[in-house]
Amino acid sequence: xxxxxxxxxxxxxxxxxxxxxxxxxxxxxxxxxxxxxxxxxxxxxxxxxxxxxxxxxxxxxxxxxxxxxxxxxxxxxxxxxxxxxxxxxxxxxxxxxxxxxxxxxxxxxxxxxxxxxxxxxxxxxxxxxxxxxxxxxxxxxxxxxxxxxxxxxxxxxxxxxxxxxxxxxxxxxxxxx
Numbered sequence: 001x002x003x004x005x006x007x008x009x010x011x012x013x014x015x016x017x018x019x020x021x022x023x024x025x026x027x028x029x030x031x032x033x034x035x036x037x038x039x040x041x042x043x044x045x046x047x048x049x050x051x052x053x054x055x056x057x058x059x060x061x062x063x064x065x066x067x068x069x070x071x072x073x074x075x076x077x078x079x080x081x082x083x084x085x086x087x088x089x090x091x092x093x094x095x096x097x098x099x100x101x102x103x104x105x106x107x108x109x110x111x112x113x114x115x116x117x118x119x120x121x122x123x124x125x126x127x128x129x130x131x132x133x134x135x136x137x138x139x140x141x142x143x144x145x146x147x148x149x150x151x152x153x154x155x156x157x158x159x160x161x162x163x164x165x166x167x168x169x170x171x172x173x174x175x176x177x
Contacts (some may be wrong), residue, residue: 002140008156010165014092014115015139022048023113025085029053030062030076032069032098034090037117041089066094070101077105089115093123093134093163100163124154124162132164142170 005012012018022045023029024102029049031042042060049058059076063069071087075079075132086107088095095114124133131147145167154169159166 003156005156007142009158009160010139010156011096011114011158013114013119014096015119017116017119019044019089019093019115022051022112023085023087024044024049026085026111027057028081029052029058029087030080031058031087032071032072033062034066034069034087034088034094034098035117038089038115041115041117043086045087045089049110056171066097067095071099073098073101074105077107085113086112087113087115088115091121093117093119093121096158096163097123098163100159100161101170103160122154123164124167125159125162126150126152127166127168132162133167139165143167 011168019041031045033039033042046058061072063072086102088098099112100152120136122135122137124135124147126147128150129148131145133146134144135143137143137154139154142153145152151170153170155166155168157166
């Protein structure tokens with residue numbers, strides 16, 4: 001039985017590709033794209049923001065990798081003032097990782113908007129050996145840990161600190177033959 005996502009730590013946009021409208025309630029914006037599909041989302045957000053603010057209030061970064069995205073986030077956050085918003089578009093696993101960085105830097109949930117372009121890939125952290133497994137797997141499915149070879153159940157829990165799903169030994173109660 002699948003739980004209602006509202007009672008889990010998994011954001012809806014990490015399960016179903018989602019493109020929310022731009023947060024036009026801000027005064028300045030950082031938009032970060034994490035893949036080529038996200039570019040169209042960023043353009044639409046820019047168009048929506050342009051209806052309420054000067055285009056110069058929006059900084060758009062096309063990150064080639066997570067290091068570039070984190071650098072863009074840190075750089076823009078140094079100049080951030082009241083009314084700053086972070087808007088990120090890309091694969092859900094990358095959005096979750098960047099959200100974890102933003103949370104660590106003190107960005108509040110209501111200052112962030114995410115659009116997911118792909119949701120099949122997940123970063124699953126093994127609770128037994130701490131290996132982070134980057135796999136294509138559904139929630140409640142089982143995947144083998146690359147670190148300890150345990151069969152991990154991918155659970156309805158995302159760490160806000162790490163941006164990873166929880167994976168724990170699926171067959172722990174079974175006795176070996």
